[in-house]
Amino acid sequence: MQLNQRNNILGALTAATCTLLGAPAVSQEAQSVEEPWKFDTAILYYGESERVTAVEGVFSATKDFGNEHIFNGKVTIDGLTGASATGAVPQPTAQTFTRPSGKDEYDIAATEIPLDDTFRDTRVQLNGQWTQPAWQDYRVSGGLHVSKEYDYLSMAVNGALAKDFNQRNTTVSLGLSYAFDSIDPEGGRPVAFASMPLKRDFASEQQYQDAFDATRLTGSDDKNTLDLLLGVTQVINRRTIMQLNYGVSAVDGYLTDPFKMLSVVNTQGLTQALVYENRPDNRTRHNVFWQTKYAMDSGVADISYRFTTDDWDIDSHTLDSRLRYNLSPNTYIQPHFRYYQQSAADFYQPYLMASDGLPQFASADYRVGEMTAFTLGVKYGVLLDQGKELAFRLEYYQQDPKNPGFDAPGVLQDLDLYPSVKAVMAQVSYRF
Structure with a gap:
């Protein structure tokens, strides 16, 4: 779970194309029937040990107006609090940092990873999607996305086209989305590689404020994202269905994290x-996604694999598996295991050496560094009358950053520069 990937429009595009790819064949009589509204609700808790805590609520509504004219709308509200890693390295003595706003400072104890404990954010996201037949064996889908946070605004549109072949046993789909994001961080956008000023180094408050303002750029900045997704779904037999997607994403604009920094250290x-x-x-990313679902007499097996590569030299592999086992006609249990592996970006550096000078690009953010991660959990569901469902999910997540090959100088050899991140996720969902 990457908390910084909160504006990933590829997810909305994937949902749109998967809706088209997974739409079941229906009879002519059923096509003309207007279905009642269907609602999905969920509350998710995500808590990292001594770091970020997130609580998210989701409300989704779907209605088939007949003839496969389907509308889906979703509202997501989440709040994040806690401490976020700054990118600075620990030291054998206490350290002082200036907060992003420039109005205050905070201290980090000796040998501790520097965390900014004022991480606060609330996001409201609205999604709308419409799907309908276009002409014989074709379906189209289009949607809108708006997401607003304190210092971040994201707006996007997406569209997809699907065609069925082979008596609707084969479906090919093409999706496209465009997103515009505006970033206006608290305190302003930092000047690249500008040194963080500390109040103790200045004779007056005004001198400090002038020095802080010199490290900031005024006004907001933006980025543009264009995503393309091509997919094919094949019914293998009466029990097995398989899907293969290829996606490409091109992002242009402000991609720096305004709240991250690097330590410049000596020998x-x-x-x-x-x-x-x-x-x-x-940044340009390519990904290939494969998924297979197999219906057993007692449940459903679901396994998928995703490979992603980009021009930042980040390659990742994701293996995800779920096994739904029916305990009774009305209850089921679903174990879940996910494994993730990622290489480091070519500009990732856990610290900078004072003797080397400044590079063109650099980030000590562990999320663009080398890492492995796994998720292990279980879901328990109860099927109620009239198609209603109540489910509970509990999962454990662990992320293990790795040293991609740096030789730590001096005192850094005795400090933990790549601590693991551990989290618990709990969710309650209700469908009616």
């Missing part, structure tokens, strides 16, 4: 300065 590993990170202003 003894002692911090000489703290500078703000800088990332490239464009």
Whole structure:
């Protein structure tokens, strides 16, 4: 679970194309029947050990107006609090940091990973999607997305076209989406590699404020994302269905995290300065996704694999598996296992050496570094009358950053530069 990927429009595009790809064949009589509204609700809790906590509520409504004219609308509200890693390295002595707003400071104890404990955000997201037949054996889908946070606005449109072959046993789909995001972080956008000022280094409050303002760019910035997704779904037999997708994403604009920094250390590993990170202003990603579902007499097996590569040199592999086992006609249990592996971006550096000078791009954010992660959990569901369903999900998540090949200087050899992130996820969902 990557909490920073909160505006991933590829997810909305995938949902649109999967809706088209997974739409079942219906009879002519059933097509003309207007179905009642169907609602899905869920509350999710995500809590990292001594770090970020998130609570999310989701309300989704779907209605078939007849003839496969289907509308889906979704509202998502989430709140995030807690401590977020800054990217700075720990030190054998206490450290002082300036908060992103520039109005306050905070201290980090000796040997502790620097975390900014004022991480607060609330997001409201609205999604709408419409799907309908276009002409014989074709279906179209289009949608809108709006997401607003304190310092972030995201707006997107998406569309998809699907065609059925072979008596609707084969479906090919093409999806396209465009997103526009506006970023206006608290305190302003940091100047790339500008040194973080500390109040203790200035004779007056005004001198400090002038120095802080010099490290900031005024106004907001934006980024544009274009996603293309091509998919094919094949019914293998009466029990097995398989899906294969290829996606490409091109992002252009402000991709730097304004709240991340790097430590500049000497040959003894002692911090000489703290500078703000800088990332490239464009990124192109390719991904291939494969999924197979197999219906057993006692449940459903679901396994998928995703490979992603980009021009930041980040390659990732994701293996996801679920096994739904029916305990009774009205109850089921579904174990879940997910494994993730990622290589580091070519500009990832856990710290900068004072003797080397500044590079063009650098980030110490562990989320663009080398890592492995796994999720292990279980879901329990109860099928109620009239198609209603109540389900509970509990999962454990662990992310293990890795050293991609840096030799730690001096005191950094005795400090944990790549601590694991552990989290618990709990969800309650109700369909009616």
